[in-house]
Amino acid sequence: METIYALSSAGGRAGVAVIRVSGPATAAAVEALTGAKSPRAREATLRKISDPETGAALDRGLVLWFEGPASFTGEDVAEFHIHGGRAVVAGVLGALGRLPGLRLAMAGEFTRRAFENGKLDLTEAEGLADLIDAETEAQRRQALRQMEGALGQLYESWRGRLIRILAYAEAEIDFADEELPGDLLWRLGPEIEALASEIQSHLDDGRRGERLRDGVEVAIVGPPNVGKSSLLNRLAGRDAAIVSDEAGTTRDVLEVRLDLGGVPVALADTAGLREAEGSVEKEGIRRGLAKAHSADLRLVMVAAKRGGGVEGDFELAQPGDLRIVNKTDVGGGVEGALPISALSGEGIEALLATLTERVTALFGASENPVITRARHREGLEACGRELERALAGLRDDRSGELVAEDLRLAARSLGRITGRVDVEDLLDVVFRDFCIGK
Ligand code: GDP
Numbered sequence: 001m002e003t004i005y006a007l008s009s010a011g012g013r014a015g016v017a018v019i020r021v022s023g024p025a026t027a028a029a030v031e032a033l034t035g036a037k038s039p040r041a042r043e044a045t046l047r048k049i050s051d052p053e054t055g056a057a058l059d060r061g062l063v064l065w066f067e068g069p070a071s072f073t074g075e076d077v078a079e080f081h082i083h084g085g086r087a088v089v090a091g092v093l094g095a096l097g098r099l100p101g102l103r104l105a106m107a108g109e110f111t112r113r114a115f116e117n118g119k120l121d122l123t124e125a126e127g128l129a130d131l132i133d134a135e136t137e138a139q140r141r142q143a144l145r146q147m148e149g150a151l152g153q154l155y156e157s158w159r160g161r162l163i164r165i166l167a168y169a170e171a172e173i174d175f176a177d178e179e180l181p182g183d184l185l186w187r188l189g190p191e192i193e194a195l196a197s198e199i200q201s202h203l204d205d206g207r208r209g210e211r212l213r214d215g216v217e218v219a220i221v222g223p224p225n226v227g228k229s230s231l232l233n234r235l236a237g238r239d240a241a242i243v244s245d246e247a248g249t250t251r252d253v254l255e256v257r258l259d260l261g262g263v264p265v266a267l268a269d270t271a272g273l274r275e276a277e278g279s280v281e282k283e284g285i286r287r288g289l290a291k292a293h294s295a296d297l298r299l300v301m302v303a304a305k306r307g308g309g310v311e312g313d314f315e316l317a318q319p320g321d322l323r324i325v326n327k328t329d330v331g332g333g334v335e336g337a338l339p340i341s342a343l344s345g346e347g348i349e350a351l352l353a354t355l356t357e358r359v360t361a362l363f364g365a366s367e368n369p370v371i372t373r374a375r376h377r378e379g380l381e382a383c384g385r386e387l388e389r390a391l392a393g394l395r396d397d398r399s400g401e402l403v404a405e406d407l408r409l410a411a412r413s414l415g416r417i418t419g420r421v422d423v424e425d426l427l428d429v430v431f432r433d434f435c436i437g438k
Contacts, residue, residue: 001075003029004105004113005096007089014084019092022110025101026076030063032099033092038065038078049082051095058091059083073110074117115419122419123152126373130213137262141365142212142372150369151376152418154202158195158383159414165191166407173400185394192394192407196387199380202371209370210377211296211363215257215264218355221292222301223312227326230342231301232256232269235352260352261360268295292316297358299324304331320362322355379417386410 003023009016021029030038032052039045044062051058061082071077082088096102111125120128127146134140145151165188172187220228236256258265270288292298298321302312308331314323323337328347333339338354340347371377390406415421 003102004109005093005102006105006110007093009084013086017082017084017089019080019082019089019096020110021078021096021102022071022073022075022113024076025099026078029096029099029102030065030078033095034063039063041065041067049080049092051091053098058095059088069117072119073113074119075113121149121152123155123376123417124149127151130372136259136264138212138360138365139264142209142370145369146372151372154369155414155417156420158199159411159420161191161195162407162411162414166404166411169400169404169407173404189391189394192387192391196384196391199384203377203380203384205370206362208363208366209372210374212263212365213372215266216297216359216363217266217268217295218297218299218359219268219270219292219295220299220301221270221316226301226303226312227342228269228301231326231340232267234342234345234348235267260356261364263359263363265359296363297321299355301326302334302337303327304333306330308332310334320358322358324351376417379413383410383413386413
């Protein structure tokens with residue numbers, strides 16, 4: 001196994017930079033750079049750091065030593081907390097690179113080794129990546145929970161139940177004198193059904209975890225000139241969209257990113273929905289409509305007209321969408337719609353509050369572990385299908401072996417999500433505290 005090293009903190013000038021080393025040659029690397037034996041494990045120790053070839057001083061910094069397996073990767077690990085100057089970092093990285101058995105780590109390699117050494121499962125590793133990418137409070141909470149194992153534990157508990165069911169089925173098949181599908185259905189059917197329905201309700205989550213991770217899409221829709229760009233600018237607090245009173249200026253979809261109550265929101269201004277004149281505008285409208293349909297939420301906007309009535313309608317509004325009447329500085333509102341004036345700013349705070357409430361209720365961090373990636377969803381859907389097939393097999397009196405095979409596949413589908421696919425090993429463990437037949 002090669003020893004890897006990398007700058008673990010962000011590149012560029014900084015007060016402190018952290019260089020991490022992991023692998024069997026770590027102790028030797030610490031000794032080479034500090035001229036002394038590895039410090040006591042888990043204690044920050046101030047050391048002079050020098051280039052082992054020339055003996056030239058590179059920096060003074062803290063050295064931390066973690067003896068495997070009690071480390072992040074499960075291997076011997078050292079961290080050099082040095083000054084974050086470019087030349088200092090380059091000097092230490094260069095010195096490490098010249099040591100035998102050391103090479104620069106590839107992207108994600110420390111975490112990969114942690115996974116391979118059983119320090120974390122795949123969902124925890126994904127949670128760690130999401131935590132580093134988290135930009136809002138709710139994203140951070142969701143990622144932290146996943147990194148701490150909430151999602152992995154849920155899937156492992158399901159897999160454990162499934163393996164017990166499977167073990168039972170296999171024991172019956174092995175020990176029974178004749179095939180016993182009727183008996184198996186009676187004994188195992190309810191448990192399989194319960195598990196399948198728990199997985200299904202976990203899947204029916206409105207994709208809230210995935211939306212929180214990726215960002216919630218909100219589209220402002222309405223005919224030209226009702227003030228969509230003006231509202232976008234108001235909400236963004238800057239000039240992101242071009243406001244003009246010439247109809248059809250918003251040729252494409254403009255987006256600003258907002259943090260609403262900890263939920264990341266991409267707010268898009270769509271091209272005005274009206275008869276297009278030019279082909280460019282037509283394309284803009286097509287994209288705008290597509291965006292309006294695919295968005296998680298819409299702000300459907302009409303505008304009050306001088307002398308009464310409104311321009312536009314709420315036809316595109318779906319349940320949960322917000323209905324808005326703009327330009328209430330020139331005319332009246334509409335029952336059931338939020339009155340605003342993008343021009344004067346009136347009603348904007350109330351609109352933001354309502355939008356924040358809606359977005360956090362639908363997509364905010366949830367107390368229960370949630371699916372955060374399509375990968376999880378695919379694994380769970382496959383598991384659900386295989387459980388259904390096992391149930392159908394029991395009902396149709398198929399052979400116990402076929403049913404057991406479906407259960408085994410279902411357990412594998414769950415195992416693939418956490419990266420634990422060792423059904424056979426687990427079966428042995430389960431069988432040890434099992435006594436059926438004899
Ligand atoms: P969009 O085509 O829906 O994006 O509309 P714009 O934001 O480009 O606005 C169209 C015109 O309406 C511009 O002249 C804006 O200044 C004007 N406008 C926007 N909001 C308001 C408002 O609240 N009150 C009034 N009186 N005019 C507004």
